[in-house]
Amino acid sequence: MAKWGEGDPRWIVEERADATNVNNWHWTERDATNWSSEKLKELLMGLRVESDDGMCEITEFSKVEGEASINNRKGKLIFFYEWNLKATWTVHAI
Template sequence: MWGEGDPRWIVEARADATNVNNWHWSARMSTNATATATILCCLGVRVEGPEGFCQLTDVSKLDGEASINNRKGKLIFFYEWQLRASWLGQ
């Protein structure tokens, strides 16, 4: 159980309240890496059914941001993307 008994819980014992080992909260922007991965993932999308198929062929616009946050050892991902894509279907 995490809490004051955990050895990582040392903020109250520190006069400077340092976030030791990013235990309490840390955030890292990952917009560039995530944008590339999002485009590659979208271009691989193809949906097929008895009526036909639809496939994304190009991503012409990708706006937004993404970040990775760490709170007490748990990773939390935030992202917001707006994209414009071309598709081909039959």
């Protein structure tokens, strides 16, 4: 532990009357559920996997449930997510 006044210069909350979270040094969290839900649909809708045996394509999402968040602690990004997806796909065999 540092002596009084010799700590990390980024740790300045105690010196501020408004206790502002300078440079996101302390834990901050942002909800990314809506953005990531739309992004998952955008990336996966119409996805095709082909092989010598045939082709499979995602055609519809009937369930997109879950959550996602972006956290910042001491300048490092931490991502949390949990998704439950249910999709319909078509298969064309050769």
